[in-house]
Amino acid sequence: MYAPEIVAEAVVNGLMSGATYALVALGLTLVYGVLHIVNFAHGALLTCAMFAVLGLNLWLGIDPYWAILPLALIFFAFGYGLQRFIIGPSSHGEDRNTLLVTLGLSIVLENLMLAAFKSDTRSLGADTAFDVLELGPMLISRPRLIGFGVALATAALLWLLLSATDTGRAIRAVAKEKLGAQLVGIDPRHIFAVTFGIGCACLAIAACLLLPTFYVNPRVGNAFVLVAFTIVVLGGMGSIAGALVGGLFVGVVESLGGLLLGESLGQLGIFLIFILVLLVRPTGLFGARA
Amino acid sequence: MTDPISRRAALGAGVALAGLAMPRILRAQPAVVKLGILQPLTGALAQDGELGRIGAEAAAAAINKAGGIQALGGAKLELVVADARSNPEAAAQEVEKLQAEGVAAIVGGFASPVCLAASQAAARYDLPYVVDVGVSDQITQRGLTNTFRFAPGFGQVTGTALQNLAKLNEAAGKPCKTVVLVHEDGLFGSGLAKLMQTELPKHGFEILETIAHPTPARDMSNVALRIRSLRPDLVIPSSYYGEFVLLARTMRQQRIRPKGIYAVLNGAASNFRFVKEFPDAALNVMDCNHWHDPKNAEALALKKSVEESGKFWAYNIPLNYSCVKLVADAIQRAGSADRAKLTQALAASDFTGHIMPYGLTKFVQGQNQGARPVNTQVQGEDIKVIFPEEVADAKPVFPVQG
Numbered sequence: 175m176y177a178p179e180i181v182a183e184a185v186v187n188g189l190m191s192g193a194t195y196a197l198v199a200l201g202l203t204l205v206y207g208v209l210h211i212v213n214f215a216h217g218a219l220l221t222c223a224m225f226a227v228l229g230l231n232l233w234l235g236i237d238p239y240w241a242i243l244p245l246a247l248i249f250f251a252f253g254y255g256l257q258r259f260i261i262g263p264s265s266h267g268e269d270r271n272t273l274l275v276t277l278g279l280s281i282v283l284e285n286l287m288l289a290a291f292k293s294d295t296r297s298l299g300a301d302t303a304f305d306v307l308e309l310g311p312m313l314i315s316r317p318r319l320i321g322f323g324v325a326l327a328t329a330a331l332l333w334l335l336l337s338a339t340d341t342g343r344a345i346r347a348v349a350k351e352k353l354g355a356q357l358v359g360i361d362p363r364h365i366f367a368v369t370f371g372i373g374c375a376c377l378a379i380a381a382c383l384l385l386p387t388f389y390v391n392p393r394v395g396n397a398f399v400l401v402a403f404t405i406v407v408l409g410g411m412g413s414i415a416g417a418l419v420g421g422l423f424v425g426v427v428e429s430l431g432g433l434l435l436g437e438s439l440g441q442l443g444i445f446l447i448f449i450l451v452l453l454v455r456p457t458g459l460f461g462a463r464a
Numbered sequence: 465m466t467d468p469i470s471r472r473a474a475l476g477a478g479v480a481l482a483g484l485a486m487p488r489i490l491r492a493q494p495a496v497v498k499l500g501i502l503q504p505l506t507g508a509l510a511q512d513g514e515l516g517r518i519g520a521e522a523a524a525a526a527i528n529k530a531g532g533i534q535a536l537g538g539a540k541l542e543l544v545v546a547d548a549r550s551n552p553e554a555a556a557q558e559v560e561k562l563q564a565e566g567v568a569a570i571v572g573g574f575a576s577p578v579c580l581a582a583s584q585a586a587a588r589y590d591l592p593y594v595v596d597v598g599v600s601d602q603i604t605q606r607g608l609t610n611t612f613r614f615a616p617g618f619g620q621v622t623g624t625a626l627q628n629l630a631k632l633n634e635a636a637g638k639p640c641k642t643v644v645l646v647h648e649d650g651l652f653g654s655g656l657a658k659l660m661q662t663e664l665p666k667h668g669f670e671i672l673e674t675i676a677h678p679t680p681a682r683d684m685s686n687v688a689l690r691i692r693s694l695r696p697d698l699v700i701p702s703s704y705y706g707e708f709v710l711l712a713r714t715m716r717q718q719r720i721r722p723k724g725i726y727a728v729l730n731g732a733a734s735n736f737r738f739v740k741e742f743p744d745a746a747l748n749v750m751d752c753n754h755w756h757d758p759k760n761a762e763a764l765a766l767k768k769s770v771e772e773s774g775k776f777w778a779y780n781i782p783l784n785y786s787c788v789k790l791v792a793d794a795i796q797r798a799g800s801a802d803r804a805k806l807t808q809a810l811a812a813s814d815f816t817g818h819i820m821p822y823g824l825t826k827f828v829q830g831q832n833q834g835a836r837p838v839n840t841q842v843q844g845e846d847i848k849v850i851f852p853e854e855v856a857d858a859k860p861v862f863p864v865q866g
Contacts, residue, residue, distance in 0.1 A: 180693045187685040285506070293510030294776075295706050297741055304717045304744070313718050315685070387713070388682075389706050393508060397680040432686045437677035438649040440686075 176433065179311040184433045185426055190318040192425020193325035197380040198398045199405035199417040200329060201373030207412020208349040208369040209257075211265075211272040216402065217395030218283035219374055223249055223381035224390040225291055231298055231385075238298065238382045239320065245378040253374025258367035287392040297389040321383035328379050329418045332372070336414065345369055349412065401428075404448050410461025419459060423447075496542045497533060497801045499524070499791060500562035500570035501784075502582055507550025511705070512574045512780055516596055517545060519784030520571060522766055527792050535799040541792060548573065552581030559585035568801040569594065569794075571787045574780065576600035576652075583611040592794075592807045594787045597754065597780060599729065604830040612810050612827055614787050614818075615754055616835040618729075622659050625728045625752035628839050628851050630667040632862055639863040640697035640723050643669045646687055646711060647702040649676040656702045656728060672696050681707050688714040697723045697863075705731035709738055712745040723863035727751040734840045734847050736776040746842045748864045750850070755838050756782035756819050758849050758857040763819035786818035790825065793817060821855040 176184075198220060205213045226245055230236040261279070265272040305316035336342035347355040348365045356362055380398075388394075405424050409416025424444050432440030451458065501520045503513035524541045532538040544565050548555035555578045562570055569592040573579035579598030586593040587608045595603055595613040599621060604613050616624075633640050645660055647653030657674050664671055672694045675687050688711065691699060699715075699722050701708055709732050712725070725748070727733040733751035756763040756779070766785060767777050790813065795801055798809035815825040823834035839851035841860060848858035 176690075176693060180689055183689055184686055187683065187689070191683050191685075288506060288510060293506075293514060294737065295511060295709070296737075297709065304713070306717055306719075315717055389709060391511070391706070394680070394706075397682050401682070429683075429686055432677075433690065436675060437681065437687060441678065 181430070181433070183312045183314075184429045186312065186314060187318075188426035188429025189422055190315070190322045190425070191429065192422040193322040194380055194384055194421075195398065195401050195405055195425055196418045196421025197325045197328060197376055197383070199402040199409070199421050200332060200414065201376035201380075202399075202402050203406045203409065203412055203414070203417045204332075204369055204376075205373040206406060208345055209272075209366050210269060211261075211276065213370075213373070214273065214276040215279040215283060216276075216373075216377070217399035218280040218287075219249075219253075219395070220377045220381060220398060221287060221390065221392060221395035222283055223374075223378045224385055224388075224394065225287060226378070227381050227385045228296060228298065228390055238385050242324070242379055242382045245382060246375040249374040249378035250371040252371075254367045254371035256374075257370035258363065261370070262363060262366060284392055291392060293391060295389050295391040298385050315387060317383075317386040321387075324379065324383055326418075328376065329414060332376070333414050335372075341365075341368060401444070404444060406458075408448055408451050408458055410458030413458065413460040416458055416460030495536060495539045497536065497539050497795060498542050498544050498565060498567045499788065500559075500565070500567035500572075501543050501545045501788075502548050502555060502558055502562065502570050502572040502578075503545070504550040504555075504574055504578060505545075505547040509550040509575055509578075512597075512778075513548070513550075515778045515780035516572055516574055516784045518770060518775065519781035520545075520788045522769070522781070523785040523788035523792075527789065533792060533795050535796045536801070539801075541788070543788075548578045548582065550575070550578070552577045555582040556585040558582070559591075563589050563591060567591070568803065568806060569791050571791060572596050572784065573598050576603065579603050583608060586610055590803050590807065592791070592803060592810055594791055594810070596784050596787050608830065609811075610807055611830045612832070613830060614790055614825070614832045614835060615783055615820075616837050617831060618655070620835070621729055621752060621837045622656060622663075624837050625726075625839075626660075626663050626667065628752060629726055632839075632851070632860060633667075636860075636862050638668070641668070641670055642672050642694075642696045643698045643700055644672050644691050644694055644696040645674040645700050645702075646691075647674070647676055648679045648704060648707060650679060652729070653702045660700060660728075669698070677703070677707060679704055679707060681710065684710040684714045685718075687711060688718045688720060691715065691722075692718055692720050699725050701725065701727050701730060701733075703731065705735060705738070708732040709742065709745075712738075712749065713742055716742075716745040721864070725749045727753075729753055733842070735778055736847065739842050739845055739847060740776070743845050748842060748861050750839060750841045750860070750862070752837050752839050754779040754783055755821070755840050755847075755849055757821040757855055759855060760819045760821075766819065782819050786820050789817055790815050821849070 202216050227238050227241055230241050261275050264275050306313045307316055344360045344365050348362050352362055405417055405420040409420030427443045428440050431443035503516040505513040524543050528540045532540045544567055546558035546562055548558055559582050570586055571594045573582050573595055574597050576598040579595045580603055583593040587610045590610055593611050599618040601617045601619050645657050647657040708730055730751050732738040733749045734753050739746045763782055770777050793815045794806055794809040794813055798805040811827055813825050821838055826833045838849050840847050841850045843858055849856045850858055850860040
């Protein structure tokens with residue numbers, strides 16, 4: 175059995191990983207909740223964002239944390255354009271088309287990155303990457319702690335945006351009743367694109383937080399997307415609170431499972447809970463009843 | 465109406481003229497020998513595939529610059545590069561394409577599953593296949609007469625790794641007794657861990673724990689945490705590049721400083737990108753792996769030119785370079801690019817023009833008996849060979865003073 179401080183540190187590690195998972199899941203859940211599309215390009219978009227962070231750092235010397243705001247804006251615009259001019263028009267109102275379009279998009283993006291950046295695994299040689307905070311016996315990684323804080327703040331901001339602004343109200347209206355929203359003068363195509371843009375902005379933030387401690391290669395996004403899909407279903411499709419709580423929960427389960435059962439079997443815990451939730455509460459932890 | 469020159473006669477004359485002209489064209493340009501280069505250029509293994517291709521292309525360029533293959537009147541080597549797309553099915557399909565292109569032999573594969581499938585597909589056409597890296601012992605145990613492996617296999621590498629570790633530890637006064645094994649949970653890592661578990665205790669090591677992790681792993685904090693709580697003298701990791709870099713960085717961050725990190729066939733421990741990007745985390749990491757002969761001038765010149773082109777050096781480059789030279793040498797010996805003669809020439813080869821720290825090439829059942837792995841260690845910002853002594857260009861730093 176492990177000493178209590180080791181277990182405590184594993185929980186803290188899990189929370190910090192979980193916050194990043196939650197951020198990736200936020201974008202996914204929002205896009206699903208509003209557009210009702212399962213965005214297969216999510217992983218490839220995350221990888222794009224990570225390469226953007228790497229590029230900004232290598233060529234312009236911009237610190238990943240300073241890149242958060244500009245990159246979030248750039249990726250918002252990029253996501254807006256993608257949905258407005260590519261995904262939306264090519265779907266012709268059919269969900270299964272969207273599925274294929276996003277899948278195709280992920281293949282195109284992945285191979286573009288392969289062509290542009292080659293297949294090397296790269297990381298940022300950031301000076302801060304090795305910083306630790308000593309809390310009693312615990313050594314807590316400073317970049318991951320920053321990641322935790324920013325992820326929580328982003329989730330809170332997003333929640334505020336959805337509940338207190340006109341755009342947020344319009345997004346919720348379109349999600350609930352597209353025709354009704356149209357009747358009161360909301361342009362669903364614009365709102366869809368805004369939602370997709372917000373999803374991409376979340377990915378850009380996640381990328382800025384990940385890169386100081388993680389690595390990037392053209393396929394890296396996939397590692398996070400499977401777990402993000404699990405979180406979305408676990409937390410409830412389209413629920414911000416669900417994605418956050420689900421993400422933190424999955425992070426801790428994975429971390430403790432990894433410590434007690436071994437890293438390979440640690441993943442088992444996530445999927446066992448996932449199956450249980452589907453059996454007992456098919457709408458997810460925070461999902462509204464259909 | 466009769467035409468003085470019928471159409472048929474005109475055609476006939478044309479053919480005859482062409483027949484007269486053709487040999488002269490052939491004589492003017494020495495023939496070309498096509499060589500298939502099969503590498504995983506896209507997909508999960510693309511990083512390694514690209515390195516392999518660099519080595520193969522450098523060798524072909526060197527051979528052609530030196531006048532091509534003398535026995536065939538200075539015939540140039542022409543590489544036909546095929547993408548195995550990181551999976552065995554695609555590799556087998558690409559072999560069909562290379563066959564259709566009429567290549568004399570195929571070099572490459574990188575990963576064991578790719579090598580297994582591709583060499584088997586090539587065997588159907590009696591097409592000689594030279595494995596560049598693929599370490600699975602199965603590759604040379606199937607009785608395929610077309611398959612040759614120039615580099616050492618898994619059994620030999622791990623056997624040597626264990627012997628060298630024991631020697632290293634003894635020479636330093638046995639500072640290491642306890643070990644933690646960290647391995648990826650696929651075929652490669654698990655197989656290695658199992659072997660270590662049975663063999664290490666025979667050399668007086670105590671295994672505290674064996675930690676498996678998936679690929680890709682998103683986080684290595686918990687693995688590092690367990691290592692910290694166990695306080696082993698030695699950590700033996702067998703993971704792919706991304707995971708090992710993550711582990712080494714996390715260990716450094718968590719201030720875990722064992723007396724040694726001894727990797728076997730590790731994706732990162734002898735990789736210059738890792739050394740350049742995280743010199744602190746990489747410092748003094750040892751590996752038992754393929755590596756070029758650090759005393760071979762041709763190897764050093766190749767390394768210099770690769771580095772000058774802005775790319776990182778890795779063992780795939782000298783291995784593929786040597787394999788292409790091996791095939792060119794066999795074509796020269798056979799005096800022909802004919803497959804049966806080329807296979808015979810490879811089987812009987814005693815090629816020495818390679819740039820690996822190997823002895824005389826001698827294939828027994830397709831495995832080069834002269835091949836051997838070496839021990840490397842990251843010292844300063846360089847990767848040095850520390851074992852065996854006759855090829856080493858540095859002394860081991862062991863145990864590491866944390």
